[in-house]
Amino acid sequence: MTSKISPTKYSISDLSKEFDITTRSIRFYEDQGLVSPARKGQTRIYNQRDKVRLKLILRGKRLGFSLAETGRLFELYDVDKTSAKQLNSIMELIHNKKRDLTQQLEDINAVLIELNDLEDNCQETLRTLETK
Amino acid sequence: MTSKISPTKYSISDLSKEFDITTRSIRFYEDQGLVSPARKGQTRIYNQRDKVRLKLILRGKRLGFSLAETGRLFELYDVDKTSAKQLNSIMELIHNKKRDLTQQLEDINAVLIELNDLEDNCQETLRTLETK
DNA sequence: TAGGAAGTTTACGTTAACGTAAAGGTTGCT
DNA sequence: AGCAACCTTTACGTTAACGTAAACTTCCTA
Structure with missing residues (x-):
């Protein structure tokens, strides 16, 4: 049996509400070729694919x-039908992105540790203030 | 024995080289009150604390x-001598930052998984191209 | 049929984070 | 003395990612 799925049709304001962004932003993303x-007629009609893309843009x-x-x-x-040359440049791009993100993971973990320390300090200070 | 430490004195170009940013940026950070x-005389002299701050800015x-x-x-x-009121608002700030960063951790892990998939696809495509 | 709600295009304005250039001071060779 | 390598301030320019406003169409409905 074929699976019937969700409405798959959205107006621009549907999506602006769902993602809590302005219609201006959505049109701008279109301008930049992202959706x-x-x-x-004149009116934009978005489908599931567009919606997923918006989600990815925000992420x-x-x-x-x-x-x-x-x-x-x-x-x-x-990319389906790409040359080996292109594939290599793509893989380089992927490699660099992975490198950046891995760095970010380290950064985030470091900052989270610092924030936890700060939080502890604050709570302790609060306790001493209350004791008095 | 007292520990003698590193020079602890840096010129603006020292730091610009070390962190690979322009002197313009460093002066701008000063303008914004970050260092x-x-x-x-007229010349800026940076110490260890300033250097650490630059590192944190870049992170x-x-x-x-x-x-x-x-x-x-x-x-x-x-923050050393702060009121309880301020402490609470600080802790809220910390809380929000932690929230954001935790979200970022999830995002990064998701993207890393996708990038790995993409990489696998690329490599497989490359292999089939070579076999031919 | 008048008006409101939602859509459209066009276009100028805004903010952050610098880039870039002009014009000039200080130190150190040679 | 001259000039090269730094440093300084001042100030206008630039890019990304929208905000905001104007002027217009289309559809619904009280």
Whole structure:
């Protein structure tokens, strides 16, 4: 049996509400080539794929990716018929991204440790203040 | 015996070379109140503390912190004699930062998994290209 | 049929984090 | 003395990622 799935059709304001971003941002992402919704007349109509892309864009932003970088990552997924040359440059790109992210993991862990220390200090100070 | 430590005195170009940033950036960070080097006449003289701060600024940037956010974190360390009220707002700030960073950890792990998948695909495609 | 809600394009404005250039002071050779 | 290598301040320019406003269309409904 074929699986019927969710509505798969969204207006721009549907998505702006769901992701808590402005319609301006969504149109801007389109301008930058990160999404390309269908049109019904003038009106944009977004499908599941567009929605997923928005989610990925936002995740990218949380990680400090520029929109251009996120766009590059999107391209990676659309690669089916590529030359070996391109494949190698793609793998280099992937390698660099992995390197950056691994560095970020270290950074985050370090900062989390520091924040926990700070938190402990604060709580202790609070306790001594209350005892008095 | 007292431990003699490293030079602890740096010129602006020393640090710009060491951290691979421009002197313009370093002066800008000063402008934003993130470092405050001593002066000998007009000339800036940086010490160990300044150097550490630069390192932290750069780590913050890797994590997508704005200079203002990093500045807030610096302030947290200078807190000794603070009121309970301030302590609570500080702890809230810490809490939010921890929340963000934890989210980032999840994001990074997700992206790393995807990148590994992509890498595998690329390598497999490369192998099939070579076999032919 | 008048108006409101949601959509559109076009275009100028804004903020952060510097880049870049101009104009000049200080030190150290040679 | 001259100039090269640093340092300084001042100030305008630049890019990314939108914000904001104007002017317009389309659809719904009271």
